Every structure is written in C-alpha cells, then in structure tokens.
Amino acid sequence: MTTTNHPSGAAVPVATDLQDERLIRTEGFRGALKVGINRVRAGDLGVLPIVVGLLVIWTIFQLLNPFFLSSANLVNLLLESAAVGVIALGIVCVLLVGEIDLSVGSVSGLSAAIVGVTFVKQDWPVGLAILAAIATAVVIGLVYSFVYNKFGVPSFVITLAGLLGFLGLQLFVLGVEGTINLPFDSFLVWFGQQAFVPAWLSYVLAALGVGGFLLSQLALSRQRVKAGLSGRPMGLVLAQAALLAVIIFFAVWYLNRARGVGWMFVFFAALVLIMHYAFTRTKWGRSVYAVGGNREAARRAGIGVGGIYTSIFVLGSTFAAIGGILAAGRLAASAQSSGTGDVNLNAIAAAVIGGTSLFGGRGSAFSALLGILVIQSISSGLTLLNLESSFRYMITGLVLLLAVILDAVSRKSRTSHGRA
Amino acid sequence: MSTVPAERTDSAAPVLSMRGVSKHFGAVAALTDIDLDVYSGEVVALVGDNGAGKSTLVKILSGVHPQDAGTVTFDGKDVSIHSPVDALNLGIATVFQDLALCDNLTVVDNLFLGREIGALRLNEVEMEVQSWKLLRQLSAKIPSVRVAVASLSGGQRQTVAIARSLLGSPKLIILDEPTAALGVAQTAEVLNLVERLRENGLAVIMISHNMQDVKAVSDRVAVLRLGRNNGTFRMKEVTTDELIAAITGATDNVVTQRAAQSGSAARQAQAPGGAGAPASADAAEEGNGK
Numbered sequence: 001m002t003t004t005n006h007p008s009g010a011a012v013p014v015a016t017d018l019q020d021e022r023l024i025r026t027e028g029f030r031g032a033l034k035v036g037i038n039r040v041r042a043g044d045l046g047v048l049p050i051v052v053g054l055l056v057i058w059t060i061f062q063l064l065n066p067f068f069l070s071s072a073n074l075v076n077l078l079l080e081s082a083a084v085g086v087i088a089l090g091i092v093c094v095l096l097v098g099e100i101d102l103s104v105g106s107v108s109g110l111s112a113a114i115v116g117v118t119f120v121k122q123d124w125p126v127g128l129a130i131l132a133a134i135a136t137a138v139v140i141g142l143v144y145s146f147v148y149n150k151f152g153v154p155s156f157v158i159t160l161a162g163l164l165g166f167l168g169l170q171l172f173v174l175g176v177e178g179t180i181n182l183p184f185d186s187f188l189v190w191f192g193q194q195a196f197v198p199a200w201l202s203y204v205l206a207a208l209g210v211g212g213f214l215l216s217q218l219a220l221s222r223q224r225v226k227a228g229l230s231g232r233p234m235g236l237v238l239a240q241a242a243l244l245a246v247i248i249f250f251a252v253w254y255l256n257r258a259r260g261v262g263w264m265f266v267f268f269a270a271l272v273l274i275m276h277y278a279f280t281r282t283k284w285g286r287s288v289y290a291v292g293g294n295r296e297a298a299r300r301a302g303i304g305v306g307g308i309y310t311s312i313f314v315l316g317s318t319f320a321a322i323g324g325i326l327a328a329g330r331l332a333a334s335a336q337s338s339g340t341g342d343v344n345l346n347a348i349a350a351a352v353i354g355g356t357s358l359f360g361g362r363g364s365a366f367s368a369l370l371g372i373l374v375i376q377s378i379s380s381g382l383t384l385l386n387l388e389s390s391f392r393y394m395i396t397g398l399v400l401l402l403a404v405i406l407d408a409v410s411r412k413s414r415t416s417h418g419r420a
Numbered sequence: 421m422s423t424v425p426a427e428r429t430d431s432a433a434p435v436l437s438m439r440g441v442s443k444h445f446g447a448v449a450a451l452t453d454i455d456l457d458v459y460s461g462e463v464v465a466l467v468g469d470n471g472a473g474k475s476t477l478v479k480i481l482s483g484v485h486p487q488d489a490g491t492v493t494f495d496g497k498d499v500s501i502h503s504p505v506d507a508l509n510l511g512i513a514t515v516f517q518d519l520a521l522c523d524n525l526t527v528v529d530n531l532f533l534g535r536e537i538g539a540l541r542l543n544e545v546e547m548e549v550q551s552w553k554l555l556r557q558l559s560a561k562i563p564s565v566r567v568a569v570a571s572l573s574g575g576q577r578q579t580v581a582i583a584r585s586l587l588g589s590p591k592l593i594i595l596d597e598p599t600a601a602l603g604v605a606q607t608a609e610v611l612n613l614v615e616r617l618r619e620n621g622l623a624v625i626m627i628s629h630n631m632q633d634v635k636a637v638s639d640r641v642a643v644l645r646l647g648r649n650n651g652t653f654r655m656k657e658v659t660t661d662e663l664i665a666a667i668t669g670a671t672d673n674v675v676t677q678r679a680a681q682s683g684s685a686a687r688q689a690q691a692p693g694g695a696g697a698p699a700s701a702d703a704a705e706e707g708n709g710k
Contacts, residue, residue: 016552020563220545227549283539286525290533293524300482300520301534302505361524414570 015230032236049406050354050370053399057374061381068381071258077373077380078261079192082268083108083327084343085372088350089271090319092368093312095351096279097292098360099155101144101316103162104347107137108324109339110170115188115325116180116334117173126187130325137321140166141314148313149306155313163344171336179335182328192329195263199256205266206248214241264326268369271319275365288312292361323347342393349396350375353403359411374399433496435460435591435623436481436512441490443476450476451647454490458592463614463624465634465655468644469667474627477644478594481625482514483507495591508534513585514594521581523570527551527562530569531584554583558613575606582613592623599633611637631660645669 040048061068087104094101111133119129140162147158174180182189197205214237221231255261279285290298291308299305327343328334352358353374354367375396382392434457443451451473458464468474480487483501492499494510501507507514521530528544528551537543537550551565560579562572569577578598585593595614599607614637617624628634634641635655643650643666651666 017548017564017566020561223545224548227545229545229548229552281542283536283542286529286533286536286542289525290522290529293522294520296518297520297522298533300484300504300514300516302508303534304505361522 015225016228018230032233047355047366047370049403050367050374053353053374054370054377057377057381061377061384065381065384068384071254071256073380073384075255075258075260075262077376078255078265079330080380081372081376082262082264083323083330084346084350084375085268085323085368086271086326087320087323087343087347088354088368088372089268089275089365090316090323091347091351092354092356092363092365093275093288093319094155094316095292095356095358096288096360096363097309097312098295099148099309099312100348100358101155101159101162101313101320102344102348103140103159103166104316104320104323105339105341105344106163106166106170107140107317107320107339108327108343110166110173111137111321111324112328112334112338113170113173113180115328116182117175119186119188120180120182130188133325134318134321137317138314141317142310144317145306145310145313148309167340170339174334174336179333181333184332188325188329189332190329192264192326193332196260197263197266199260202252202256202261203249206245206252210241210245210248213244214238217241264330267326271322272365272369279365284308284311289361294361320347342396345400346372346375346379346396349400349403352407353399355407357407357411358404359407432459434458434493435495436625437493438477439491439493441477441480441487441492443473443480443485443487449647451480451487454644454647454649456642456649458623458625460591460623461618461621462639463618463626463637465638465641466625466627466644467629467631467634467641467663467667468650471646472644472667473647474644475596476647478514478516478596478625478627481507481512481592481594482516483512508588508590511588511591512594513588513590513592514596515578515581515585515598516596521569521577521584524568526568527565527572527580530580531565531587533584535588550587551583554586555579558583558586558616560613561609573606575602575609578602578606578610579613582610582617586617590622592625593617594625594627596627597629598626599628599630607633631663634663635660643667 058069067073087108090104091101114133114136115126115129118124118132119126124132144155144158144162147153148155171178217232217237217240221234221237225231252261279288287298287303287308290301290303291305295305298308324339328338331338350371351363351367352371354363354369354371356363356367356371378395378399379392382395436456436458438454438456441451441454441456442449454473454477456464456466456477466474466477479485481492481501483504483506486500486502492501494512499506499510501510501512522533525533528548531551531554532547537546548565555562555565558579560576560583562576562579569580572580582593582595582598598610598614602610611633614624614626618637618639626634626638638655641653641655641658641663643652643663645667646669650669653663653666
C-alpha cells in the first residue's frame, strides 16, 4: 500500500509516517477532533481540567459578585498572579525532573530582602541590587544541586532545610526594622504597580503572538510535507490560530477597557514562552523530560544527569528570586512576611493544578500560567466576598487536593491505556 | 592458565578483546579472570546461569561500572570505560534487559535521546525522517513514531531499543536478553534483526537464556559459570546438551576436559568426538603456543 485515493480523486503517495496499515486514518478536522476525544478518555487530559475549572470558578464568583469579571478586577488579577506565577514556573522546572523545591517562598523572601537592603539602605543602583539577589539565588540552587548530586539526599529534605535556613537569612538581612519600604518613584515599584502596555502596543503584541503561532505551524507543516511526512491538516491549524486570536484579542480588548495589560504580566508570559521553547525545542529540555521519566535510561543514553539536576535547581531558585523581586515591587516593600504564608504552597499548587505531574516527566511551562490563574481567581474572588484568609486557605487546599487526585487518577488511566 | 577462547580462523584482529577482567562487589567475586574476544561480523552468544556474571560483564563494557582488574582492548587500543558516554564514544552500544527507554517520551525522542539533531533548535522533522528510515531498514513494525513508548508492545519496545543503539553507528552491539518476555513472532523479529546487524558487519554480543535463540543466530558461544570462563564453543560444533552441561557444570568442568583433549589432540592430530569437541582444539593449541 503506497498510494491511496485522496478525496480529490488523484492518487498521492502516502506520507512516510502513515504507511502502516494498522494506523487508523484520521484525516482533516473531524479526525483531529476524534483523536482529541480519545486522548481525554485515555487519561491524557491536557489543559481540559484547567479550562473547565476556570470556567466553573469564574461562573460561581461572577454570580456571587458581579464585580468579579469586570475589567478592573481582571487587570488586578493578572498583575497579582505574575509574581507567584514566576515562582510556579520554577516549581514546574523542578517537578519535571521528579523533584520538589519547598524553599521557593523563603528564597523569594530572601531576594526581596536583599533588594530592599542593597537598593534602599546601601543606595546601590537598582540593577545591581536585582543582580545581587539573583546571584544569591543561583548560589542557593548550586548548593542544593551539590548536596543532591553529591550525597543523594532527597530534594524534599534539602529544600525543607532551605525553607527554614533562608527564612532565617531573610530575617537576618532585614535586620531589626523588619520592613523596608521601596521608594514609589523607583523602577521596581513602577514596574509592579504602574507599568501598563499602551493599548496599541498590546494589540501589536497580540497580533505578533497569534501570527507567530500560525506561521511557525504552517512552516512546520510545509517542512514535514517536503520531507515526505504528513502535514497537519490546514483546517485544524487555521481553527487553532483563530481560536487563539479570539481569546487573546478579546482578553486584550477587555483589559484595555480598564488600565490594560501590565508589563509585569507580559514579562511573566514572556518567561513562560521562553521556558516552553527550552522544554520542547532544545536538547536540554528533552533531557529534562527524560530524566523525569526514567533517570537510569537518561543516564545510559549518555545524558549528564547531574548537570540537568544542577540546571534545574538553579532555575528553580532563580525563578523564585525573580518572583520575590516582582512581589516586592508590587508591594512596594520588603518585609519579614515577604515570601512567607501561602506563597510556597500557592506556587506548588499552581504548577500541579496547571497539569504538571508530581511524578516527573510530564507537564509544560504553560501549567504555571494556567495554574496561577486558577489560584489567583479563587483568591481574588474570596477577597471580593470579604471572606477571611481562613477560607482562602481552606478552599485553595481543597483545589490543590482535587488537582493532585486528578493527576493520580489520570496517571492510572494513562498506564492502563498504555500512555504512561 | 586462563581459558583460551576459540579463535576464528581469519587473521583479522578482534574488535573487542578482554583479558583477565575481574570485578567484585564487596566480598562477592562477580567476575574472575574473564577473557573474551569478539570479531566484527559475528554474533557471540554469552550464556550462563543466573548469577554467572553475564550482566556484570555487560555493565563493564557499557560503562555502568568499571572493572577492578584486567584489560579491555577495543579496536586495537587499550581502553578504560568509566561512563556510558565513554562506551558510546568508543562505539559500544548496549541494549539493556530493562530496555532503558523513557516511557513518557515518543519513539523519535527515545531514538535520538542524548544525540538530538540541533541542540538549541531541535530538528524534529529530520529526526522523524531518519527514524522512519532506520526502522524501515530493520523492517521494524512500528505503526507511529509519534506515540509514547509506553503504548508499544514488548517486541516493539525491544526494536526501538535496538534501533536506538544503531544510531551512533557503533562497532559492537551488546544485547542483554533481547528475546526475554517476547512472543513467538516477536522473537523471530528480533532474531532477524540480529542477523541483519551481522550482515552489516557489526560485532554482536547477545546474552540469552534461550538455547534455541542462541543456536539460531550466534556464531560462537561463550559460557560463563560462577563468574569464570567455562569454555568457548563454535556454534556449528556443539550440541545443546554440551552447552547446558557447560552452563550448569553438570559434567566435569569443560575447561579441564578440553585441556585433556587438546593434550590428546596433539598426540592424535584430531580430537575425538568430531562435532562434539568443545572449542576447537587447534585454536587451543595455538593459544598454548603463545
């Protein structure tokens, strides 16, 4: 079987990857839809639970308080989500190799403290202060990976020690006062509170995003066809691009009715996109998934497993530090309470809710973005309802539990459907 | 005197030559004084009971852990293999018993794991094309290379694992129990694959418990028993019973038997028993003469 009758009637050679007669042919848009449904049934849920969850959460809160879905509130919601979202991005990195970093909250607090002290008290230039905080985080990541690689201590324990230790260091750095206010005219505070993308630029960015997606998909499809492989159905690509365009342009338009899209959120989204590229299109990213899926197999394939762990722990701490700095800018202060409380668990919960598996080797950079939207929606909704933080904790805990159960169940289902 | 392996008659130097290799784990001597030669274009079966040291030998060659004593010569050079990367760079590819595939990655991802094309911008299309080319070369029956390895059958997984070992264009391929846990058709598929590896001029070491498989594809058989050489046989000249005897030690030690026989061969010019003679007596003599 080398040729088949194409709908158009002309005989065309079958693409290299579709020649096996056992393959169930799925052609065009409808075929792709069918594949998607089967995937979900087999436990490969993708982003579906998050989208459904978000819709449910938004509906409930909108019914309870009509201000919830207003432009002004959503602008705030996105700004609020950027800081913890960046921290969650670090957690995604660590989870992908099947490890955990419990100290991201403390590290973010420490970096906020370092920026506060060096920038305000020592009068360092803001860039240098930020650099110092990030360098500290890199060193922390290196220490973690050294202990992990050298002694084989579980990351759970190492970072638990870090959680305590760096909280202590944060308090020490802050000194007796405990709180350092960042000046309102500083770049950090402006970036955290006042920096919004001009309306025209936000549309340009949205167009660039959608256009980039469409062009890269079309280029890939053309490249595949040229190499004798099956291309993606044009209808599907166009439909996806159209859906993406509708979502992004509507969101941008809606947000622009209030203050618009915050630069901080754009920064977060850019980090997500960069990490997505790194995870999916580089050798390093492939190695990360391999180490998370089967560490011994990765080692035997000649991957420097120790190096991968080092890069991951450093990234985890670095993103925590960046998140901490963003949070300090947003709050206009570095305090003893920076990075404490629910920051840690919100970041981990966001990553898991977003669909990154706790068992390693499965997940994507976008889970940080989607997960933090869920967490922040709950937090914002409950704040609007004037509920105390006690409820916020309980409900966030419940959502986290649901997400983990979903993760475990879909993993089981994947195993039984041979998708592990 | 250590055992002398059956030499091939042609004059080419072996691709792999191990001399006096030993390895112990704590108080347990897993391998003692092992000698092994493998030539290109031949399949050497490595047989032995559980705990005979087969897997340890493979792990030494693949760089999982280095030997404690002895030398390994590969391609005419003394080498020390300290890591899997060393082994791969030398041209020793190993297909492990537990396959060492990443279940969460696709067939293409697994095939190119550790040697992806385009480090900073993966060339997925090129990798997929090459994957198909490779799998077709091996007449492998994989319906799609874009599915996670977890969804493949045992034979398909084995095929992927073997195909992967070929990508680095190795000189020596080590197959650790390639047919264990496979069905009839899948076993035949894998054995065909081994034949094809030999036709391509590769040296193949195949570990197996299955005498039928060993007889089906191998040119020579090296027997390990309790971590020591227990004879090397030409496939054409040995019966299954003799092999099993050498593996289990059911009869007298084959090494002593052969020593006696090579002594008598010197006198009688021909070893008695014809096809049943362990190793080849002339080769043994040649070795003694060195």
